[in-house]
Amino acid sequence: MISKQYRLDELAKQVQGEPVGQSDLKLKRLASLENASSDDIAFVNADKFLDLARSSKAGALIVTEQLRAQLQDVHQNFIVVANPYLAFAILTHTFERKHEQRGIESSAYIHPSAMISDSAYIGHFVCIGENCVVGDDTVILSHTKVDDGVEIGKQCFIDSHVTLTGECTLADRVRIHANTVIGGEGFGFAPYQGKWNRIAQLGSVRIGNDVRIGSNCSVDRGALDDTVIEDGVIIDNLVQIAHNVKVGANTAMAAKCGVAGSTVIGKNCVFAGAVGVVGHINIADNVTVTGMSMVTKSISEAGSYSSGTPMLETAQWKRAAIRFKQLADVPLTQFAKKLDHIQAQIESLESTFKLRK
Amino acid sequence: MISKQYRLDELAKQVQGEPVGQSDLKLKRLASLENASSDDIAFVNADKFLDLARSSKAGALIVTEQLRAQLQDVHQNFIVVANPYLAFAILTHTFERKHEQRGIESSAYIHPSAMISDSAYIGHFVCIGENCVVGDDTVILSHTKVDDGVEIGKQCFIDSHVTLTGECTLADRVRIHANTVIGGEGFGFAPYQGKWNRIAQLGSVRIGNDVRIGSNCSVDRGALDDTVIEDGVIIDNLVQIAHNVKVGANTAMAAKCGVAGSTVIGKNCVFAGAVGVVGHINIADNVTVTGMSMVTKSISEAGSYSSGTPMLETAQWKRAAIRFKQLADVPLTQFAKKLDHIQAQIESLESTFKLRK
Amino acid sequence: MISKQYRLDELAKQVQGEPVGQSDLKLKRLASLENASSDDIAFVNADKFLDLARSSKAGALIVTEQLRAQLQDVHQNFIVVANPYLAFAILTHTFERKHEQRGIESSAYIHPSAMISDSAYIGHFVCIGENCVVGDDTVILSHTKVDDGVEIGKQCFIDSHVTLTGECTLADRVRIHANTVIGGEGFGFAPYQGKWNRIAQLGSVRIGNDVRIGSNCSVDRGALDDTVIEDGVIIDNLVQIAHNVKVGANTAMAAKCGVAGSTVIGKNCVFAGAVGVVGHINIADNVTVTGMSMVTKSISEAGSYSSGTPMLETAQWKRAAIRFKQLADVPLTQFAKKLDHIQAQIESLESTFKLRK
Structure with a gap:
């Protein structure tokens, strides 16, 4: 795999920054200050990284003007920006190895009724069922299952071994990571005469634009109405979203969170790792919950909430x-x-x- | 996908209820009170839903006689039953889109020694190993792996990307959801001279009749004896069952629970979400454990148990x-x-x- | 499946023990004391198991000399060793059903640039991408995805539905169980103007020799530098390892643990089930953390740490x-x-x- 190279001024332009030093310097990688070599560009985000920056072997540094002034005695090449972290975030996309292939691998199975955009990529051993839709520029990697009636928008990225079922719909620019299940059956049972009587789940899952769901997650279809993940939600790995949950726009959930059935979560919330939320409650917008907390009742006020005890010997x-x-x-x-x-x-x-x- | 329609009296008959109003009313969907339209039937389960029921646009309502009396001024069509929730549970099966196909997809790999019932369905890219058995009317969806020596009973449903290994056996009417692993190797290591020496796991997993296991679960094979899930157990998503655990009949476990090795759980227990249970203990029948609790010792008396602290700002x-x-x-x-x-x-x-x- | 038989003296030799009784006794299985029959060998690890051992129907027992003396009135055949548990661990490998096949199944997809050892086994519907390397005697079971640039060493075992991506590298004798994802994208987003801006992850995952990772785990690739799992680490099921975490040699993590980004864990640590560790901290060598504890700050001293509350009614x-x-x-x-x-x-x-x- 030959990695591309980029000129310093070319990268500066991408982040609306000012190149300082050798404009035509060729850079191969975006790297950490510690591990950067002379072919690499790194970023400095705060004064506390100045020592690290001074000793870094990076060929160029992304800095603020204020940081550049403090580093110009040891470094020559810079991109000067207002927000180095954001510039770094943008440049990760430049250096990312992208999936360029388009078309359908011959080993994939596509039901004749499925509508697959010509600009989509369908990987090896992918299985796409009846009446499915796959939008423009969407990439579906190997072994993924797109069950009957599932609709996927444009520019989505679906990694390997994903199961999309329960007639779920994904809007545009959705990213689903490997081995995640969207639209699996909700956990609904009516106890009767000492047995659990299965309630077949008839609702679906609707996923908005720009949603990101990590690997090994389970997002269940609704019982009657749909489970809803609104635009811009980001979810980490191993997260459970039960049937009929609604997650508000731009809410973030770290790994191992779990939300029980029918709970409604507001917009712009942040749940740290392994937070558990009981069913049938409402959580306001802009709520933060600290790691491993148990949310046992509705939260009506924005703010930060916690449970648990501190670590001790x-x-x-x-x-x-x-x-x-x-x-x-x-x-x-x-x-x-x-x-x-x-x-x-x-x-x-x-x-x-x-x-x- | 054309959805079937059902007459009001036809649905009433299925739940041993009494049709009231227009007997030949055609109903297309089972819906929630909020989202039902005139083609839909909804259910009312308690007085607290009366307001919702009054404003519902549902074409028909499943109610008790007592609820019907309170709703007949605004609604005309009913199915009157003793237990509307149970009637709803039964009717979900009527409206469920079922897998009707039978036979083996040509892309599946079946070892010549495997015995597959003629009435089973084997999906695309399924891999079935040596000496496996698949019973009548069992449905195995795409990409599932049925490893050597695995036996599956009748009328089972195995979703996509399931891994059945460790010579596990599934009885009848078992449902395993997507990306779950049954029979993976137990976590057994003998520490010796500063290293972990793997103990190959020689036991298996035995799953009883009518067991339901959600998506992304791990049920490990036993070290020497088997891990056992008894009849009627229901398990939600992302649950860990370690080697040599025994889960008693009709016990229910919500998502993200974990049970460590060799623990024996009684019958008719209910574990809420993310409960953790240490290894080598016994839990009596009819024990309830509240969400995110840590069960650190044996429980000999039926009752409800908890740990953790309440959520605070x-x-x-x-x-x-x-x-x-x-x-x-x-x-x-x-x-x-x-x-x-x-x-x-x-x-x-x-x-x-x-x-x- | 015909199981092999082993003579008592043959088994004794494998564990450097002394056969006592009928040297040519044929043994078919390694079994628990409770369930052993006359064809089986079982082990006795401590005085507390003497009653069980006396009533056991096992054909032979693995014991210490001291235990043998107490059992010779009811049993005739023994293997006498210093450490019966270690002898048992060793013999599990003798009785284990091994994957003997070599070569590539015709249904697998292998990119022409991939280098696969002739002694490796590649299962049905496996997909191996550009520039991948698979070492000698490595076994990769069905449906596994080996994405572009992934390198796998010798004598590894990769179970079904595993996703190896993010250009991760696995050293020798690594075991990855079913449906686990190695090298998935780290959870990195730069908040800007009310949205989460994805940071493409450019680092990888490096897995050392003799590492064991269970089923349904997620080990994310690093943001810039690599996520590192050192030699001899053992990890159970449903574990989350976030980007840029480093897990020190021979550390053990039970099921459902989660470690947040950039945390560095020492060598020889033991984390019980469902332990959560926050990001950007350091944990010393030889630290034990009890079940379901939340590690919220760096630990600089070896020892045992806990959080949570005890279970109560x-x-x-x-x-x-x-x-x-x-x-x-x-x-x-x-x-x-x-x-x-x-x-x-x-x-x-x-x-x-x-x-x-």
């Missing part, structure tokens, strides 16, 4: 844990009152005592 | 969390005693004092 | 949980001081009082 934790148990039977708030009461009694005793002197 | 949580840490060194139960002791001392002082007046 | 837990909330506003450590202060005041009062008598 196990020996110390065991003592604290026993005390947690004791709390069940300790009238904690009464203590404070009782202490105040006793204090008052003592003072009364003392003053009476003094009076009698 | 992060600022408040931080203060509580620091206090949790302090609990390790605070003699909580002594406080109560000490307070009582002090109170007694004060009263003694007061009374002595009074006597001397 | 739900009614008791609810009371304790309310008190946990109250802790936020209860000056716990002041209580002790206040109590001591009050005690001192009372004693002072008492002594003054006595002096005045």
Whole structure:
């Protein structure tokens, strides 16, 4: 694989930055300050990285003007921008190895009724069912299953071993990573006479524009209505979205989160890793939940929420844990009152005592 | 895809209910009260849904006689039953789009020694190994791997990208959802001289009748004896069942639960989402565990069990969390005693004092 | 499937043990004490299993000399070793059904530029991309995707439906279980103007020798530098390893663990099930973390660490949980001081009082 090279001024143009130094310097990679070599460009995002930047072997640095002033004694080549992190984010797309192929691999199975754009790519052993739609420039990698009635928009990226089922629909620029299941059956059972009676799930999943879902996720189809993931939502790996959940636009969920059935999550929320959310509740817009917290009731106010206990050495934790148990039977708030009461009694005793002197 | 239509009296018959109103009304979908149109039938399960039911555009409603009386001023067509939720559960199967195809897709690989029922369906790119058995009316969707020696009963449903290995056996009417792995190698290692020595797993997995396992689950094969999932167990997505676990009949586990090795779980238990269970313990029948709890020891009595802390605003949580840490060194139960002791001392002082007046 | 048989002395030789009794006894299976029959060999690991061993129908037992002495009245055939558990671990490999096939199944797709060892096995519907390398004696089971630029060493075992992407490299004797994704895109987004801007991930994943990763895991490629799993690491199912994490040699992680981005974990650590680790921290060598704990900051000392609360009956837990909330506003450590202060005041009062008598 021959990697492309880019000139310093060419890269500067892409990020609306100012090239400083050797404009025609050829750069092969975007690299970290630590591991960059003279063919590479790296970025410096804050003063705290100045030492690292000084000792970096990078051929060029993406910096602010203020950072450049502090680095020009040891480095010659820069791209000066207002926001180096954003410039870095943009340039990752330049250096990314893209899937250029178009067309359908001969080993894929496509149902005759499926409508596949000529500019799409369908990988080896992909299986596309009845009445499916695949939009322009969408890439579907090997072994993916697109079950009957599934519709995929334009410029989507579907990695290998993805299962798209339950007549789900994906809008444009959706990215689904490997081994994720969208539209699997929701977990609905009616208990009756000591058995679980399966409720066949008739709803679907609707995924908006620019949604990103990681690997090994499960997003279940709705029972009657649809499960909905709105535009711009980003979801990490191993996340569970149960039937009829609605995730509001631009909300982010880190790995291993789980949301139980029918819960409605607002826009612009941020859930850290392994957060669990019970079913049938509402979470407002702009809510942050810290890692491994359990959301057990609706949240109506924007803000940050938490549960759990801090990490301790196990020996110390065991003592604290026993005390947690004791709390069940300790009238904690009464203590404070009782202490105040006793204090008052003592003072009364003392003053009476003094009076009698 | 043309959806079938059903007459009101036809649907009533299926749920042993009484049709009220226009018997020959044609119904196309089972829908929620909110989203139903005049072609749809919806169900009303309790008084709290009466307002929703009144404003619903559903063509017909599944109700109790008592609910019908309260709705007949605005609705004309009903199916009257004793248990509308159960009737709904039954009718989901009527409206479900079923897999009707039978036979083996030409792209599937079937080992010559495998015995596949003529009434089974084997999807595209399925791979079935040596000495496998697939029973009558079983449906295996695309890309699934049925490894050597695996036996699958009748009327099972195995979704795409499932891996059945470790010579596991599935009884009848088992449903396994997409990308789940049954019979993968258990996590067994003998530490020796600073290394982990792999213990090859020789046991298998036995899955009973009417078991349902969601997507992206891992059920490991046993070390020597088998991992066992008894009849009627229902398991949601992203669940881990370690080697030699036994899950008792009709137990339900919500998404993201994990059970460590050799633990034995009773019948009719209900585990909410993300419950973790340590290895080598026993859990009685009829045990409920609330969401995200950690089961750290055997449970011998039926009942409900919990761990964790309630969700708080992060600022408040931080203060509580620091206090949790302090609990390790605070003699909580002594406080109560000490307070009582002090109170007694004060009263003694007061009374002595009074006597001397 | 006809299972092989082994003579007692043959098995004894494999574990450097001493055969006692009928040397040419034929043994078909390695079994648990409970389920062993006269064709089977079982192991006894400690005195607590003596009753089970006495009643076992096993044809032969793996024991220490000390255990043999206590069992020779009821059993005749033994293999005597210093460490029966290790002997058992070794013999599991003897009784394991191995994948003997070599070569490439005709249904596999192999890019012409890929270099596949003649002694490797490539299963049905496997897809191997441009410039990939597969080493000697490596077994890749059905449906696995080996994306462009991936390199796999010798004697590896890759189960079905695995996705190897992001130009990851696997050293020798690596085992990856079914439906796991190595090298998927890291979860990197630059927030800008209310949207999440994807940062294309340009790093890779490097997996050392003798690494074992379970089923349904996600190990993401790095942003710029690589995610690294060092030699001898063992990882159970459903584990998340985020971009740029480094896991030190011989560390073990049980199922459902998750490690956030850029965290560096030391050597010989043991994480129990469902442990969560935040990003950008360092964990020393030889750290143990108990089940479901949340590691929220760097750990610089070897030792055992925990978080969470103990399991209680739900009614008791609810009371304790309310008190946990109250802790936020209860000056716990002041209580002790206040109590001591009050005690001192009372004693002072008492002594003054006595002096005045």
